[in-house]
Structure formats: structure tokens, C-alpha cells
Amino acid sequence: MIRRSAQQSEAGGRRATLKDVARLAGVSPMTASNVVNGTLKGYNDDTRLKVLHAVEQLNYRAHVGARSLRTDRRMSVGMLVVQTGRRFLADPYITNLLDGLCTGLNQRGYSLVLQGLQPDEISASTLVRHLQTDGLGILMSGDFAADSALRSTILALNQPIILFQQALQDQASDICSIRQDDFEGGRAICEHLVQRGARSIVAVVPQLDWPAMRARVAGAQHYLTHSGARARLSVVTSTDESQVATQAALEGYLSSDGKLDAVLAGNDQMAIAAYRLLSNRGLSIPGDVRLAGFNGFDFLDYFGTRLTTVRSPAFELGQLGAYHMVRRIEGGSFDNASIVLPTELMVGTTT
Template sequence: MARRDSVSRNPADEASSLVARPRRRSTLKDVARLAGVSPMTVSNVVNGTLRGYNEETRDRVLEAIERANYRPDIAARSLRTDRRMAVGMLVVQTGRRFLADPYITSLLDGLCAGLNQRGYSLVLQGLHVDELATASLVQQLQTDGLCVLMSGNFMASTAFRATLKAMRQPIVMFQQPQPDPDGDICSLRQDDFDGGRVVCEHLVQRGARHVVAVVPELDWPAMSARVAGARHFIEASGARTRMTVLTSTDESAAATQGAVEGFMASHARFDAIFAGNDQMAIATHRLLTRRQLRIPEDVMVAGFNGLDFIDYFGTRLTTVRSPAFELGQLGAYHMVKRIETGAFDSRAITLPTELMIGTTT
């Protein structure tokens, strides 16, 4: 009788066999065999669990995942863990262009990056304020937690609060003036009040005697906080400076310029404009330049947010840097930690803003 020799396979042979059988989907056990580790270690690496392996082992597992073309079965994982590995994001306002504001897109960029690092996906929905009750993210259980950025004051929106809390999901609220003392909610915001205060202080120090603040009609708590901070500085410092608040129908260049032109038509004298955000500041700058006013000699102009797009503006704008991207990343961190541990580390966090002095003041 012929003797059957035992044949040992090396990892390269295992990878070849997996590639040679394209109809069979690679499993977690296949990856473990390729990497020479236990299936539990592979599971920990795939799920981002930082225990049971070192960096060298992690790199070996990741290489095996790539060689085996392994893709985790999210549906199966959800059945085992009761997690959907997804976080919802609601952008709620009265307008329809939910992603037109660079601040919102920067915050979403940070949120998405933070969730990706932790193995979670983002489900995004833009809503009109009257559509919340019928929103798919509210009607269908698609996510493990919900992030919300809304116009208006969340604490004053009784029906809105009740609808979200009835979902029984953890909630991260962005850019709300105060945290909700009840419910499973974490409030993350930037210090818009102080940002408004420091930019107004800068304008007054540069000699401003009449500051005109131009903001959109839509009630964003952050805009209100910026104006409140500017007004507080004037009142608290005793500066011989007055402040006028203009509202434009929206944040577009046409609406902003229309509001400023209407004010200029009244022949009011002013020497500084503090716009609610940078795009409104740039629109104002262009209008004043067209009117042959010198900036900053005749009128100083300051904006808010300091996002990357202002680098394309030919003039270095004085503005306040908003940590929008960092705020999104922080939201991802706290949401995932809440999902995985059952409790938020903190109920309210405020990030600082920073004055960036340009050539327009």
C-alpha cells in the first residue's frame, strides 16, 4: 500500500487557495489561519478593540485581511451585538440647502473621519423643521446613535425634544447654547460668545466707533451668541462704540449685500462690519470695494469661522477660527464611546475659538 505523505501548507499557499476559489467568501477563520492568530484576535482588530494583541500582530492581521480579501458581515455582526455600526446625523433648518454652509460640511467631515476610524458609518439626512416626525432616521431604527445640528434652540423646542428622546438612542447635540439636563444627551459646541467678544474688542482697539453686525434671519444659536459676545464687550468695557444689528434674508452674497446696501442708503455712518460668517464678510467686502470705500481705512471688515475656503479670497480676512472639524471628530469619539460603554464621559463640552487678524481691520 502506498504511503500517503502529510503535506503542510504555508500562509502563501493558503492565500493562493483562497484566491483560487473566488466563489467562496473568505471568513474570519481564514484570516486567522493566514495570520497565525486566533479568530478572537482577528475579531478584535476588525472591530477596533484595543486589547489582546500588539502592533506587530495587528499589522499581520491587516495584511492577511487584504490578502484574503476579507469583508466583515455587518448584518451578522449586528445580530450578534445588537449594533448597526452606524451613527445618524440630522441637519435641521428652515431652508432646503442643507450642505451649502462650509461650516456644516467641515463639521460633517470631522464626524465622518472620526466614525470611519472606529469602524462606524454615517447616515446623513437633511430636514426642514416640519419634517422631523416623518424622517426616515426617526421612523426606522437604522443607527446606534443620533447626532443633531439644528437651527433654533433645542431646549425651547418641546415637540422636537420629545420626538428625539422617544427614539431611546444616545444623542450628540452640536452647537446648542446650553446642555439638556435630562435624557441621554451630550452637548458639544464652540465658544461663539467669546469669539464675538474678542473680534469686537479687536475692532474697538483699532478705532471702531460704530460696529454693524450682519447676520441671517434664520435663527442659528451660534450666530446669536457671536452677536451677544460683541455686544457684551461694548457694554462691559464702557467703550464709546455703538452697535447695530442687520439681518439678511439668508447667507447668500445677494442677500448680504442687499442688507448692507439698504443700511448704507440711510446715510448712517459706520466704520466696521462684523459679519456672521466669512462668506457674508467676503460679500460685504466686495460691495464696499465696488462702492470705492477703502478697507480697512474707511471701513473695517471681519468675519467668522476661518475655514479653508477663505484662502481663495485675494485678501487676508480678519476672522475667528472655528474648530468645526475638531468638533465633528469629538462628536464621533463621544458617540462611539457612549455606544460601547453605555454612558457619556461628559454631558457638555465647549471648544475655544481663536482670533485671526488679517489685513481687513
């Protein structure tokens, strides 16, 4: 005996349609369509759950090609990660942000098209050369506003843009800037180090120009300049964010008779690298040197010491990007041109 699937049983032996979903959920086909397509209005949470339960019972699958023809949408959002170097998914900040973005888009019926590129590859990008998405997210090193060639290329696409971790410069463009308050994070952690007795602080950051790193250092310097604290900040750059490069940069500073009683690392990976170098030199943390990182991601649970750091809402930034991009695609304009999420100081045992 052949047992029919739930989809066949409820839909009379054929592939379930949206009308079948609406009938089983007790709603109109329009409401069922809004829920399935991720439209963010026209129903409440109870209705949404009824429709989703009907979708599951019927094993309903939307016909993406037909929906694209009907709505003139591709039901996908592009994401460009622009930086020097190839291993863009090795950065925990980027992967956390992309996780949030992908999760948020999937919940609304959209897919994510991802490309990691070097700056000179933008014009050859398939996301730029072929219109295959409804909107575009960008996370990049350097300054979007100052890079006139890239900016002109992107704006010529006439697509809505979510610009992650960059301050918005052009209010007239179809761009929404979503970033975290790195300046305040840097200010807060510098204040904490000074309150713990630091007087010679070294900030170690990568050479690659990330606006967030710049903002963190600027926030720290702003605190020292305006607080009257008797402390100084020296900035040391490493060739990249790896353990080898971070330790080489700090080793060079210490070997040149540089003085420090605190290290403010650009991120937590660099802070862990600094911890190992300082410990190998016989320095105690926080007795001889106070140490702080930035981001506070889950991998810190594998580090045996509770690092003082600043929590970055990278996953939430990605989710928020998905929400506002879909709102823009379906509503015609961004609700906000600039959104800034707070960071949070997390005091550990290293300061």
C-alpha cells in the first residue's frame, strides 16, 4: 500500500498551493501570501503561526521563479565584503554579522548572495555586473565616502544599499548606515584601564584600515584628551590580526625600550596573542600589564582567562540589516538613514 504524504492528503493528491495553505489556516489567500513571502504587515503573531503551521502540515513549498515574475523581485540580497586578503570568513566579526544577516533574510523568505573581494575586484564582481539581487549590503575596509571609484560604481547600480560599520555621508542616496558605537566602546575601555591604574597604554591594531578600529582608537584618545588623566596612548600597528603579526608588533615596541602598563587590542584575537607574548616575557596580567580586547564573541569561552573586552553586537547588526533591507525592498524607502547600536564593557580578570 502506498501512503500519501501530508501534502498530498490535504491537497487531494496534488502539490499544495497557497490557497490550500490559506484554507487550512482559516485566513485569506492574501494573508497567507503575506506570511509566506515575509511581508511585514497585514497580520498578527497568532495568524502568522497558524499559516506557518499549515505550511508545515501541507509541506508547502513556494515557487520562487513564479513569485519573482509576479513581484519583479529576485528574492535575494547581495553582500560584498571588501578587504585586502582572501580569508574574509576567518574574521569572527564578519562571520557573526553574516550569520545575523542570513538568519534575518531567511526568516523573511530571502536568500543571501555573498562575495568576498579585494578592492580592485569590485568592477568585475558578478553582483555588480549582473542584476541578480534586490539590494546590496557592504562591509569594507577603508572609507566608502572617500573611495570615489567604488562609490560611483555602487551607486550606479540603483539598488538599495546597507552600509555596515561605516558612518553615513550622503543623506540623499538610497543608503542605510548600520553600525555599532565603536567610538564609545574605545572611550569606555580606556577609561576603565585608567581607573585601574594604567598610565602608559599601547593600542595594537592591524594596518588594514577598518573604520571601526579607527573609531576605537579615537574614542580612547578622546577620553585621555578630555578627562585630564595623566596617561598616554601609543598606537602600534601589526601587518595583520594574526598571532604572529600581533606579537611581532608588540615585540618590536618592547625591544625599542617602549614602556607600557596596559595593552588595548583591536580585537580579542589580538588580545589573546598579546597575553601569550607578555606571559612568555615573564610579565603578569593584570599585575604588570592590564590587558583588554574588543568584541566579546563566544570563542572567548575557550580562553582560560576571562578577558576584559567590549561586546560588539555584530549578530544583531546583521539581523537589523536584514530587517531594514526587506522593509526597503517592499516599502520603497528606508525607515532610517543611520542606525547605531550600543557596545557594552565587559570587565574580566585581565585588568
